[in-house]
Amino acid sequence: MNLAETSMPSHEVSSEELDATPLIEVKDLHVEFDGHVILSGITRSIKRGQTVAVIGESGCGKTVFMKTLVALIKPTTGHVMFDGRDLNRQSPAQLAQIRRRFGFVFQHAALFDSMNIFDNVAFPIRQNEPQTDEDEVRRRVRQHLLEVGLPEEVAAKYPAEISGGMQKRVGLARALVLKPELVVYDEPTTGLDPIMSDVINELILNTRRTYPVTSVVVTHDMRTARKVADRVIMFFPRRMLDAGQSQILFDGPPSGLEHAEDRRVRQFVRGEAGDRIREMSRATA
Ligand SMILES: Nc1ncnc2c1ncn2[C@@H]1O[C@H](COP(=O)(O)OP(=O)(O)OP(=O)(O)O)[C@@H](O)[C@H]1O
Ligand SMILES: [Mg+2]
DSSP: OOOSSSOOOSSOOHHHHHHHHHEEEEEEEEEEETTTTEEEOOOEEHHHHOOEEOSSTTTTTTHHHHHHTSSOOOOSSEEEEEETEEEOOOOOHHHHHHTEEEHHHHHOOOOOTOHHHHHHHHHHHHHHHHSSSSHHHHHHHHHHHHHOOOOGGGGGGGGSOOOHHHHHHHHHHHHHHHHOSSEEETTTTTTTOOHHHHHHHHHHHHHHHOOOOEEEOHHHOOHHHHHHHHHEEEOOOGSOOOOSSEEEEEEEEEGGTOOOSHHHHHHHHHOOTTTTHHHHHHHHO
């Protein structure tokens, strides 16, 4: 039963039912920029504790979707509910409160170049919990750097002085330092070698083992999708669909991808171009 869609429950809510309440509900989401429709007709919910991989070809709207989930992009129409609250209907102060419950891992790590690694990871604590004393800040930063496998010496370095793989791990530590309920990752393994990619995959898995986080992982990397996700959602570019066709080609466990009914899904996961070159030239004509 979807509790959020019922009016006040007439009975006491059991913990089982609470677990079934989605953390995120997306209702008829529509996003357009300058008249170009990027997402439309998206209705989905994400359960607490779920790890969802969002896949699809470049430009299909994965990042836009992820950003609407954490209120970095406002839907043109439709709603995103987080823990039963419509993100569109929150005051800036309420939104700031809700944002503390999110962790972001952006593509290219997006660290603050002018801060050393310690200050980068400490930033969310100092920003959101300014009453925290410095000993506690140090303890938490050290613990989170350790959790992503970074030695203590790294703390004094600046982002430009460490490798891309290390930067990604610092980004992960920074995203997790406030123990967010929802973590969104944009291409966490892009640009990394296969071993470092797998280190990141393991860290995403580890986070869930440590506490009941909900994660949305936008990725091109099918190994990441298969390894970390218990559910995969595949988008297709809106501009290549007819009105009324669903933009979501697949929604299910990663084990179902390889033999998905839709040919476009199978082609994507196997990395086959098929007749896409012809389709692409038609779409841009
Ligand atoms: N702020 C914006 N203003 C205008 N257009 C935008 C904006 N953000 C995204 N777009 C457009 O929306 C479309 C989808 O972009 P998005 O970044 O979500 O794609 P994506 O699926 O994440 O692609 P990639 O795999 O290359 O990262 C693109 O055509 C992009 O140009
Ligand atoms: Mg993107």
